[in-house]
Amino acid sequence: MKIINPKKMMLMGIFLFYIFPLRSQCVTDCVWPGDANRNGIVNHIDFIFAVYAQNTLTIGPIRPNASTDWEAQSCDDWSTFFPNTDINFKHADFDGDGDIEGDDVYWPENNYNFRNDTFNGEWGNTLLGEDLFLTYNNENPQPGDTVIATIHLGSATNVIEDIWAIGFTIELDTALIDKFDVYPNFFGGWLGTPNVDLGTRAKYTPLASDQIDFAGARFAVDPVSGFGPIAEFSVVVIDNISGFRSPTNIPLPFTFRNVYGLGESMHDLLITAMPDTVLIDISTSTHQIDYGDEISLYPNPTKDQLYIDSPTPIDKIEIYNSIGQFVDRKRVFDSRHVIDLDYLNTGIYFIRLWIEDKFVTKKIRIKD
Ligand SMILES: [Ca+2]
């Protein structure tokens, strides 16, 4: 039996230490660069956490052997935690230099959408409601048309109080749009001016995901109140859509996810959102009423009653839900009419109005 010389063993140990440094041996509360809220994924919510940490001007221990690679790294705890959490500020120090600066806020882009084994779900809610909603330049696009969607936060009858940051995701149906022709823009609106008093992110990665992540966070973490548009995105309906699912209309849905609005002390404001749909029109134009713009439906949104005004008498009304399924049909024999819709659940519906053998489709929103 051969006995290994202890001195030789020690030299081998030193040799191995240089090849495999101890950095990779972190086991508890490890820093994964870019995952500021420590939920196992780098996304728009981390941007908000980094803006918060930067505003406090806190400093803490430098991370030994720090890198910005996506791997578990040991670091001593800082003296500060994010309010109402056990998440230490060290997680927001992307580059590990003991300080939270602009680099820590914007550079995690390189690790965007990376996940690790501790990932247990994205943050934010999917509560149904009226806080976040969409309006469009065109609710009945035809194949090849561009749809510009404006994202509103709050309305005149629903003012959003004391918010300093908002993050959300919009899911896209990339079977119906050109996935390389999607342009998101977080322009701020009443929340603030990008790069002046507002940090913004609008992230779309066509090859990695079918979603746009939006985030806006006021640099000074000072809550504001208001309502109106804050962001937008555009998509282009694909050309070759014929024979797809439905004879005349194809619903193109836009769904909100990961909605996360923050007030004082990072308190979650439970911002709600309204999933939405536009109807892609693939009927031949001869079936469309050409004075459709002169037919008005009001109030919209409505709770119960919907008034219909038309220059000529309407024969029939059909109601479809947000994914284009038939819900109800009503006979009408007048150009002025009121229908009762209090039996419908909150959400988006399409009203198709028939005049002889032609129709026009209009979108309405039923609110609580
Ligand atoms: Ca995260």
Ligand SMILES: [Ca+2]
């Ligand atoms: Ca740093």
